[in-house]
Every structure is written in structure tokens, then in C-alpha cells.
Amino acid sequence: MPAIVTENLVKRFGDLTAVDGLTIEVRPGELFAFLGPNGAGKTTTIHMLCTLLRPTAGSARVAGHDCVKEAWAVRRAIGLVFQESTLDKDLTAYENLWFACCLQNLTSRVATERIAEILRLFELTDRKDHMTKHLSGGLRRRLDIARGVLHRPRILFLDEPTVGLDPQARRQIWQFLDTLRRQEETTLFVTTHYLEEAETCDRVGIIDHGRLIALDTPEELKQVFKGDVVQIRSDRLNELARAIREEFQLSPQVTDRGLLLEVTDGEAFLPMLIRSFGDQIAGINIQRPSLNEVFLHLTGREFKP
């Protein structure tokens, strides 16, 4: 049984279609990344899956239960870490965790054990009696996530868990999630703005303007590119693009990051490029394609969070 299935899921707010016919399937134990720019419909999708919003059309099942008709059963199976913190700032870290345990109707004994364990895992034990409003943003985010997993949900939704954190804190959160996945076999549904985070997930769904435009493993997604991506900096991008198009029969794209070119063998291409246009080029960089190039390829736009 899949952990999450949606079929033609639609959510409209007035004339605005926030989610437009989404059909996905997430397998149990999978780490699924939901990637998309601002306003793509990620949060709206999560809220429908977590029974907070009612779909306009289509259906969704989470842990085998219908998200509308069996909302109750769905809520018992899931954990949700919201995009914005939902901690009570007037309570201590410990009190926030305790409150969440009570809402899940855990007994005192189980709650005490779980909280101790989670505080240790998230390295928050020495902060447990601090007022939440006095914790730093990173610690607060960690506490938010810790609270989401306290009751050992089978399926955990995380809406941009690492947004606004420094690279070290982000890495740490991904380590926690990884531990969680190995220890509890939790299914993780994560939305993110960070492409490099999506690269490490089992599968990636890319959503844009409410529509799913790709769904596959990061490797498969990048297979559409046969070769390397060459990034060129120059003062005269448009002229250079035209010249390259004529000379090599390639189709360069002009972006904020300079000219992007897709070539079969980057290393062999470079000498030719420099021989022909060396005087117009300010800098060159060769990369294996990333999800950014996938996004650019699918939408014709750069991925901008």
C-alpha cells in the first residue's frame, strides 16, 4: 500500500488554481522531495494531505485513508512540521514537547520517555527549560521538527524544514531526518527550495504553477541531459549566444548566471570554444547538470526560490 496517493488533486482559491490536477504516489519509507518555486502550491498540497484544507476536486489518500472522509484516521498516522514555526513562545522547550504529547493522547510515562529520547537525538537536552522565545532561530526550528516526530508518525510531512538556516544547521537537520528514517522507517515528504537538498532524496516531484512537471529520481531527471553544462560569463551575452549558436549549432540560454550551454563532452568542447571566442569570454565553468538545469529545461526559467 502506498504511503501517499493523490489523484487529480485540485485546490482553487477563487479564480486562482493553487494546485492543478496533481497525481503522485509516494512509497512507504521513501524520502520524497517536493520542489518548486514560491507560490507553486507546495504548502497547499501538504495542507490538503494533512486534512487542513479540503480539496476542490480529486482525491488523496494518506496511510490508506481518505483525506476528507477519514480525516481522523489520517491525523492519527501523520506528523507535520509547518513552514512557519507553530511553537508556543510563552512555553519552555520541554513544555512545548509535553503539550504535543498530550494532544496525541500519549500516557505520561510514554511521553516522558519519548521527550527524553528526542531531546537527546536533537541535542536539545540542555536547552529544555529555556523559554522558546529566547531560543535562536536554528534551535527553534530543531524544536519544531523534534515536536513533529515525538509521536512516531508513520508519515512525516516537513514544509521547508531548513529554510533560513545556515549550512551547518541545515546539514544537521538532514542528519536527524536520516537517523529517523533508518530507525523508524518513517516516510518523509519534504518540500524544499534548496536544490542540493532535493538531490539527496529518493525521488523528486517538481511542481510549478500548481502542476507537476516532473517526477523521478534525481539521477533519472538529470538523464535528459546527455552531457555537461557549460556556464560562460561575458559582457556581451546576447551577441555571444548568437555567435555560438551559429558556430556550433547549439542552443545556449541567457540567464542571470551567464550563458548556459549543454554539451556532450565539456572537456573536449572548451578548447574549441576558447579558440573561437576566447576574447569575448570573462569566465568559464563546467558542471554536471543539477536539478536547476532540469528546471530550466522544463520551464525555460531559472529556478528561483
Next chain:
Amino acid sequence: MIPLRPIQSIVVREFKRFFRQRGRLLSALARPLLWLFILGTGITRIVETPAGVSYLQFLFPGVLGMVVLFSSIHSALSTVYDREFGVMRLILVAPISRLTIVSAKVASGSLLSLFQAAILLCLAPLIGLPLGLGQILLLTVYVLLTAVAITGVGMLLASRIDSLENFAGVMNFVVFPMFFLSGGLYPVKLLPATLQWVIYVNPLAYGIDLFKHALLPVEAMTLGPDFPLASNLGVLVAFSAVTIAAATSLFDKEARLVRLAAR
């Protein structure tokens, strides 16, 4: 099965917040004293009351009603605060029913009201209103009943308000009129007939009337209770049931507001 743990945890959280918000705590404690000892003592000097009851004594059940009113409405409207700052979303995605959430909020409002009412009641003997054990038990029931009805009204309001900015509006257009047209400051029977109509739909009026039944001596006459005891009880129970049912059914629509809250 009643989900006691979630309800209890929501109540405990409200109490913690109440004691940690110094400003709210202080104003809750000071407000009845101001009304009773400054307004009450002043007016006692200029009005003549029938034998047996001073204006100060007459005012006491009214101020008790005011304490219950402010505390119940405040608790109910903290739902709006919770929605705006996200805690309500955590509660909504937990496996508890809307009725449980509304009940927990009503329980918080009632117990916080009872707590503040108890403090005020300690002052009753000081103004010549002695309290026996029987009266204390009766008043406990009456305060809880009034608080449940008013928190119910507050929850109904809270389901219609989507930001804290409307808080002042509620204070001016709901809370103060409810208090001024309650029989707390002047006996209902002395008011013009048009105003009496408003009093009949005000749950606080029945609550304060109950307090008069329990607190004022029988010889209070015009200053005594305006309605029969049984009708006070009946109206408050009916008010509670209707407002809680309505608030629960409207609460479901709160999910719509989840995103509004996120902005």
C-alpha cells in the same frame, strides 16, 4: 470516551499563559478592585438605597459578573491569537475532534474565571456580605455556569474574527454593552422597557442575577434579584448548549483560515 489528556493539556497551557503574561494578570486582578472600591464607594455616597443593602453591596455581584465576563471572553478570544501565531494549526492537525477543542477552550475559560472569582469572593466579608459554606458551593456552580455560557459566546465570536485587530471592536461593541446592560450596575426592573429587551438576551444578566440570589440578603427588595432562580439556570444552560454547538460547527471552517493565519 472523553479525551481528557488533550483537554487537560489545553487548560494547563492557558493557565500557564495567564500567569506568565504579567500585564494580563495584573489588570485582571486590579480591574474589579477599581470598580468596586473607587466607583462603588463614590456612588454609594450619592445614592440612597432601601434599608438593608448598600450600593457597594449591590454592586458586588455585578463586579463578580464583570470578572467572569472579561476572563471568559479573553480566554475565548485567545483562540484568535492561537490561530494567528500558529498553535491552533498544531491543535487542528492532532487527532482530536473540533468538539474537544471547543470544550477545552470553554473549560479553560471557566476555570480561569472561577479562579479570579474566588479571589474576589475573599473580599465579600469586608463589605458586609458574609459567606457561608453553602453560599460558596452555590457560587462555584453559578460562576462556572455563567462562565461556560459566556465563553461559548466568545468562541462564537472568535470563529468569526480572523485577526487580533478586531479585538478592540469586540471590547467596545460586545463586552462593555454586555456589562452595562446586565443589571450589574442598576436593577433591571428600574430600566426603561426598551432597554430591558436587550437585557433579556444577555447571558451575563442571568449570571449576575444568580450571584444576587446567592449573595444579597432577602430584604434587598428592589435591589435584589430580578428573575426567578430556575429561569436563570435554564437560560444559562440553554445559552451554553446553543453557543457551544454553534461554535463547534463553525470551528470546522477554521481550516480555511489556516493559510490566512500563515500570512
